[in-house]
Amino acid sequence: xxxxxxxxxxxxxxxxxxxxxxxxxxxxxxxxxxxxxxxxxxxxxxxxxxxxxxxxxxxxxxxxxxxxxxxxxxxxxxxxxxxxxxxxxxxxxxxxxxxxxxxxxxxxxxxxxxxxxxxxxxxxxxxxxxxxxxxxxxxxxxxxxxxxxxxxxxxxxxxxxxxxxxxxxxxxxxxxxxxxxxxxxxxxxxxxxxxxxxxxxxxxxxxxxxxxxxxxxxxxxxxxxxxxxxxxxxxxxxxxxxxxxxxxxxxxxxxxxxxxxxxxxxxxxxxxxxxxxxxxxxxxxxxxxxxxxxxxxxxx
Amino acid sequence: xxxxxxxxxxxxxxxxxxxxxxxxxxxxxxxxxxxxxxxxxxxxxxxxxxxxxxxxxxxxxxxxxxxxx
Numbered sequence: 323x324x325x326x327x328x329x330x331x332x333x334x335x336x337x338x339x340x341x342x343x344x345x346x347x348x349x350x351x352x353x354x355x356x357x358x359x360x361x362x363x364x365x366x367x368x369x370x371x372x373x374x375x376x377x378x379x380x381x382x383x384x385x386x387x388x389x390x391x392x393x394x395x396x397x398x399x400x401x402x403x404x405x406x407x408x409x410x411x412x413x414x415x416x417x418x419x420x421x422x423x424x425x426x427x428x429x430x431x432x433x434x435x436x437x438x439x440x441x442x443x444x445x446x447x448x449x450x451x452x453x454x455x456x457x458x459x460x461x462x463x464x465x466x467x468x469x470x471x472x473x474x475x476x477x478x479x480x481x482x483x484x485x486x487x488x489x490x491x492x493x494x495x496x497x498x499x500x501x502x503x504x505x506x507x508x509x510x511x512x513x514x515x516x517x518x519x520x521x522x523x524x525x526x527x528x529x530x531x532x533x534x535x536x537x538x539x540x541x542x543x544x545x546x547x548x549x550x551x552x553x554x555x556x557x558x559x560x561x562x563x564x565x566x567x568x569x570x571x572x573x574x575x576x577x578x579x580x581x582x583x584x585x586x587x588x589x590x591x592x593x594x595x596x597x598x599x600x601x602x603x604x605x606x607x608x609x610x611x612x613x614x615x616x617x618x619x620x621x622x
Numbered sequence: 623x624x625x626x627x628x629x630x631x632x633x634x635x636x637x638x639x640x641x642x643x644x645x646x647x648x649x650x651x652x653x654x655x656x657x658x659x660x661x662x663x664x665x666x667x668x669x670x671x672x673x674x675x676x677x678x679x680x681x682x683x684x685x686x687x688x689x690x691x
Contacts (some may be wrong), residue, residue, distance in 0.1 A: 351651045518656050557653050
């Protein structure tokens with residue numbers, strides 16, 4: 323079993339002020355539906371690698387004697403992914419040669435995918451680093467209202483440990499609805515998104531996936547302390563909360579001044595919300611693919 | 623049919639609607655309209671094409687689409 327030991331994020335201080343750029347936009351729409359007036363934007367001299375390093379530098383304990391794996395989750399790597407950007411991070415951090423280092427190409431569901439992969443790489447007391455960084459600002463067409471107001475840039479790092487105590491991942495579930503893969507895609511170098519398609523997918527299948535994994539593990543939905551959902555927008559998080567029929571307080575939001583940070587949104591949520599006090603938590607990412615990844619975390 | 627449409631609109635958006643006014647004049651935003659369309663699709667078991675979304679300005683436009691289906 324593995325546990326999430328610590329998480330740190332790097333969120334650029336620079337941002338895109340949506341209200342300033344789109345002066346006619348309804349203020350309530352931004353606050354109530356998107357969840358923010360501004361989205362984080364990396365500076366021109368920042369990239370996937372430098373943002374990941376900045377997240378790593380925030381870790382209290384940077385000495386990881388049992389580090390065996392370094393994974394980077396991104397779909398917008400530098401140098402078109404050659405070399406895989408995790409290798410550049412590995413080199414810059416001066417890590418041991420005996421560490422498996424690779425990228426995972428996944429989007430909003432990517433964090434749980436990375437956790438599952440770690441599980442298979444680690445033996446007792448081994449450690450892993452999961453980085454997430456997907457700066458969509460690299461592929462957003464300037465002036466594309468639908469995507470520009472939604473996505474923010476960020477990076478996170480999580481220290482994962484193979485152990486039997488702490489916030490242990492109890493089970494995983496994965497779902498792929500790939501016939502709709504064009505709902506979020508890169509077309510001629512620019513991000514294209516069919517918001518309705520993504521919303522419809524999330525509303526239809528996220529509840530199903532969460533309820534299935536709970537049923538399989540014989541856990542009541544009422545026993546879950548927190549549901550850490552991918553922060554697609556305030557609207558979609560609220561919709562899923564309503565569909566699940568759980569209290570709003572059990573479904574934290576962290577979009578304000580950040581935006582939808584793709585694979586970074588769940589680790590940012592976990593970092594900001596004191597997840598270690600929960601007995602049971604659910605993580606659920608959904609998006610690009612279209613895919614859903616869910617896991618149950620139990621405090622042991 | 624109209625009563626059912628209004629019930630879906632209010633359920634999906636948690637907003638009251640004056641059917642004499644357009645969605646815009648009722649302060650409905652694009653996400654409200656998408657939610658309404660998805661609710662209509664689910665309740666009436668129909669599919670409303672993306673190209674028809676922009677044509678939906680008022681409740682009567684939804685009625686027209688439903689009658690065609």
